[in-house]
Amino acid sequence: MEVRHELAAYLSRHAAPGSQEGIVDAELISSEAVGNAMRHTRGPVWLTVSWGAEQPVLTVYDLGEGFDPQRLLDPPDPYDDGNDDFAESGRGLLIVRALSPQVRASLRAGAGMVVEVALPVRRRRTVSHDPPRRRTTVLPALDEARPEGGFGKESFLRALVVQLAKAVEEQHGPEAAEAAVAQVGSDVGGRMEEEFRLAGEVVGRLTPEQMGESYVRLKHAIDGEFSVVEAGPNRIVLENRRCPFGESVRRAPALCRMTSSVFGGIAARNSPEGASVVLEERIAVGDPGCRVTVYLGEPPEHVVPFAHRYGGVGERATASR
Secondary structure, X not given: OHHHHHHHHHHHHHEOOOOHHHHHXXXXXXXXXXXXXXXXXXXXXXXXXXXXXXXXXXXXXXXXXXXXXXXXXXXXXXXXXXXXXXXXXXXXXXXXXXXXOOEEEEEOOOOOEEEEEEOOOOEOOOOOOOOOOOOOOOOOOHHHOOOOOOOOOOHHHHXXXXXXXXXXXXXXXXXXXXXXXHHHHHHHHHHHHHHHHHHHOOOOOOOHHHHHHXXXXXXXXXXXXXXXXXXXXXXXXXXXXXXXXXXXXXXXXXXXXXXXXXXXXXXXXXXXXXXXXXXXXXXXXXXXXXXXXXEEOOOOHHHHHHOXXXXXXXXXXXXXX
């Protein structure tokens, strides 16, 4: 029951408007999928949820004896006396099949099953903002960087930023607030990249590893707790357990576009084909942490509706002509 409630809360935070019926179905699917695994294993059962595309995918793992994956395509009749051992699981598989857009199962190499179930909920779509960087004299000078790296912050400035974002959202709407924050992120992110290059004597395009290092460096400088999960040629994945804006960010979720714009701008300036950022999980909307994926070049087609797009070196040069 606790897992169902936690799943429903997570889906509600990121689902498109009008998704309540799908969330209820997703709760039932999770109960049946987990219950079926628990009925056929004496060992542990665990699950994960990933939502990098339009629909979330629930994956259930167990260490039991397993079953023929074909049962997902043709589950046993729960009312057939010849299937007593699978009466309950047959009913559960029928429910999962009826409610889920896609179900897949496979036997684990050692023991047990892996069942992947697409949940009938659609992710809220996003609107991209990719403003050109503005150079102004109010940005911090490079010689103001702290010896340990990055620019510091003051509590009143944090409060000022939060209140400004909140005021713009209240007066002009969330999209206007996100656009304004994205512009600030583009400007400040460029300065942060310059500071990173100066500190590390970096020339030329940043590698994915260097980009990940720069993200962590600049976020740690303002009391974030970002870490790099993955840094490869196609994407950089980061997680965060503490927002630099503290609990105040829950009052102004548009501030998340600061992270998107800073990360995306740095990636785009170092990628001829641009970059895209997906804010998969956010402290600002109630998630326990943040999970951010930066795609280098063209992102996978299934994540495009949920990504913030940032033009590459070539795209920006063409647009400025």
